[in-house]
Amino acid sequence: MNGLDGVKQVVVVGLGMTGLSVVNHLLRQPGELAIKVMDTRLTPPGRDQLPSSVALHSGGWQMDWLLNADLIVASPGVALATPELVAARQAGIEIVGDIELFARAVTKPVVAITGSNGKSTVTSLVGEMAKEAGLNVGVGGNIGFAALDMLAQDHDLYVLELSSFQLETTSSLSLVAAAYLNLSEDHMDRYDSLADYSQAKMRIFDHAKLAIWNRDDPATCPPSFVGAMTSFGFDAQAYGLVEQDGAEWLAVEQQALMPAAEIALVGRHNIANSLAALALADAAGVDREAACRALRRYRGLAHRCQLVAEHLGVRWVNDSKATNLASTLAALKGLSLSGTLHLLMGGDGKGADFSELKPILAPLDVRLYCYGRDGELFLPLADSAIRVETMAEAMAQAAASAKAGDMILLSPACASFDQFPNFMARGDAFVALAQTLQYQVAGGA
Template sequence: MDGLNLDDLNLKRSNVKGKRITVVGAGISGRELALMAKRLGARVFVSEAGLVSTAASDLFGRSGIDWEGEGHTERAFQADALLLSSGIPPSAEVVQGARRRGIPLIGELDLVAPHIRGKLVAVTGSNGKSTVTSLIGHMLRRAGWEVGVGGNLGTAASTFTDRDFDAVVLELSSFQLARASVLSAAVSVVTNLAPDHIDWHGSYEAYVEAKARVLSLRAPSGWGIVQDRDVEALGAAGAERLLTLSWSRTPVHRMAGHIFMDADRACLMWDGTERTLFRYSETSLLGGHNRENVAMSLAVLRILGVDLPARVLMEGFAPLPHRCEHAGAVDGVVYVDDSKGTNVAASVTAMTSLEGRKIVILGGRGKGEDYAPLAEAVVREADAAVLLGEERDAVADALRKAGFSAIRMAEDMEEAVLTARELARPGMTVLLSPACTSWDMYANYGERGDHFRSIVRGLKVGP
């Protein structure tokens, strides 16, 4: 936490009228926060460490908002409070500078949450949160609700404060939650926990603590949904109004209800009754982890009082790009794009959730993670691994330590796909799930996944 001190300025309920507010960051969330603070009557200044885009500077000009780029000058600290956009780390010099000067820091959610008009569904987790957020929004719309969907997913949370909704579904990052003290969620979901963003939080324990805030910041009558295996880590063992999910009919933790992943369907045991949430045949999403995502999403709708059949609610929902997405099939080999698998846990989940033997493409720019769990999954699930990017030697070392020798190196994605094709036999899957970021070779994971898919589309069917 950044040591929030809101009460000094009566900002706890977003009372910023007449205050001098410096918004730190001119990205998507920073721009929208600046516009919201301006609407609330604050005197707004935007300070950005890097370059300010032409679109952002034009927007600020039209809105009467002063700004600076390429560094934080003393003007950034001539403020009653600093409003931090979601990606600003606690170690940033501008944050440290505010602390030294005794200037209060406000997180994004503390400004936004009191102004959201509608039932708030808050979704976080290490993996799967984008799919769950999007699916909940899709199903609520199918049920006839007026819904806003966004947050860390792309549409800034502050854009949902200017009109009434039946529900607002927000994907919340650990960065946003670490600074949150005001939320009041009707339903809070933690999809799962695994190490991620340790460099930002300083430790895995601090990362989990941030995620757990989504449960402690529920409304008085709010519900929570978590994995049964994560209850202890989240400090939720004694929590009320909590549903847990596991692949065992008998959960470790006896809470208010349980989501059970059976052989062919997901069941909800709640209020003394058992009912089928959905059958696995009713979704096109690939993998056991996506079945969990669907089950959690449908449980949210049951909590909110929506009782339509799952097939009706899910109709028309397409998998989000680059998340275990079918990319093609050539000569009996299926190609799967999981470019969004940018950490070890995500790639392990993708490998273990997809059926059959695999050729896996790994590597990119690392996050300082231990690759031993990745290597263990490769040993169990894959016949070969094709490695590329900055981390390929580090991944190769972990694989060899695990006793895995079927390793091929590639200079670029095209070579990686062609090598994987040589190694794959009919009935197998070629899985791109790098366990690393894309920034050594691509602008983002989407560009990497698009390149993979274009190469797959260009593969010629064999004789």
Template sequence: MYTVAGLGVSGIAAARSLARDGHKVVVVEGVDGERQRAAAAGLADAGIEVRFGGGLPEGTTVVVTSPGWPPSHPLLVEAAASGVEVIGEVELAWRGRPPGAAPWLALTGTNGKTTAVRMLTAMLRAAGHDAVAVGNVGTPVVQAVAEPHDVLAVELSSFQLHWSSTLAPAAAAVLNVAEDHLDWHGSMEEYARAKGRVFERAGVVVYNADDPVSARLAAPYAGAAGFTLEVPAPGRLGVVEDLLVDRAFTGDPSKAEELATLEDVRPFAPHNVANALAAAALARAFGVPPEAVRAGLRAHVPDPHRIAHVARVAGVDYVDDSKATNPHAAAASLAAYPSVVWVAGGLLKGAEVDDLVRRAAGRLRGAVLLGADRARIRQALARHAPNVPVAEVEGQDTGVMDRVVTEAARLAAPGDTVLLAPAGASMDIFADYGARGEEFARAVRRLAAP
């Protein structure tokens, strides 16, 4: 019997897939709410039992867990103590692939995963492939493997990789690794170890030569292909003047093939160029020609809340990068602008911000702080940027953004950028990073209104 832990998107998809294959399935859900009850009613029609609370159901042989459940969850601890295997929905999908199933091109990283997987999908489609982005990007993998696609572009989180043991993608990339989700993994070492699992059985290994942890994870694999924002050595992709070039998949390492220009990368920022190079490396590993790489980048439509320009008010640009939910992402965002009033705060999830503030100090013209962990950012600013004026905005109501934007406008001068790059998660005040970004954009538009 399979026990599915959690009534989230992946849990529901896993339960339905197992039931269709004739397995007995019980779903265990810890939250007894209106949404969960509605989901349970939908599963009952498929003969799937849902239990709210309680321990490991008797007769369980495999637990399929939600990415949100940490290994310390009592049900998972009980399963481990009982010798019951625990896997994730991604591992279930890999094991359940039908004969002739589409190959996987997989990528992970602390930041940039969704952008890179969208770019990769666009490149594959430009080359004529029936490709779909799946995994952490939204569509459950267990659903996609049963569909007749040519290739799957698979975004994988560290949570999903932690519960995966047999994945063998045709090619895999680690974009970057920096402190995040340490509250879930317990340590930076365990977090990095989870990311590195994507390489273990990959046909082609792709790593970020500019990121020490990504490079270290790839070091044991002969023939790994690196990408860099510098001029690439043989076996790497990189940047030459305003061109993205390939010296890894040309068939002749002495040659460099032009893939695209910097203008083809939207929105333009150094970290987004790295995302484009990672996507290009995976596409090239799959045989995508240079012209399709460029066409895919031009066709790519950026997702919301990723360095999105909201408005210019009184000579000041307002930019929404609410997706910068950890210090590494915020650092990349801050590096894209020379003079910034920084809007930051939220839930830091155990991550440190001193290095972020130290590196960004010369760009900061002011900072506006909100959210649960704002004091930690204020303290880092006092240590490393003591001359930067700081405004703190209290309150847990969503209307806090109007006060934030008012304070940012007070600190900003023409030519500055007011940048929402919070370095923390949003759930202390907002439903998610999207809601946070939307509130910021609405507040900016109200500021701009006559």
């Protein structure tokens, strides 16, 4: 069953990693499928890997292709509100995404995670728990591997990170368990309101056997879910915390599992992430002891509160994954610092309001370096704020004034697309510069 019965003409909108995974999946299907790809970019990434049998139109739209298609597969970055896709939908043409194609083809259990922040960490952590238990697990979606590319590996279990963009074009994904971690303002340049953004994320529960929500963020609770539900949070209910021997322990229904202090991940927000991961792993049948071993070992993702250099008492921390306000707030709340925080912020703000950062920064000894397209938006947040053009300039100025006990933290609260192709490239650039600039720090108290 591949969900392509009666389909002859398929148009893939958007190339890159996702588009290529769609093309390769379609080419593996039986029957004669005519596959065409269009991308509004003149030189879309992945065009050199596109088979010669697949037609490519780049640099704009080709409406004849869309209106003659039996099925359109749109990449997550292309909004359904785009006029060309609206016209195709009005003409009665089905529009799906790669996750919907995955849903129609997968035959093994799947768990999935969405939320404004933390979903990459939770997705990776559940994958590590499954590996520790000896399962052949595929981890991907909005992180790592494209979902369709993993189907050829015939995994025992699939763990998917799903963005709101991916969920918009997904309608039949059956899940053993689905988790909605948290909700905060993000992608307001694509959604009409926070409620509209949340509704897209709520689609993750549509065909889930178990819904997992965050007790400390009631907006994540599905209002009309008919299946089983559980939750995680910082109290003693369900997946939560209990006190034992004078310390906090992770617990399930008040049964203590392990001390919270033994989690390898840093920061209180990662206690919540660990509880969510435990709930998903339990639903997937992962051995509890193996899950706890993974919690003690797993140190997190690159680009997420990652210590990348330390010299003369100055720490350089890469949090390039902080592409929105809430992610930066989580990083700041988990800080332990004796000296000055040199905080690098800026990029593409995606229409967000950053004023919530001001009271968080107020008690800190902070110097704020504001760069990129929306750097101006951060200047009112601290008296110490200065404006620079690039991240490299910000790093150089921070290095010149840093001393022992200080931290130079990249936690931009913005997308990277004004100066970098993605947050990984931004983080890699930070790491490379930190390796050089750390030796220009004077040090000393």
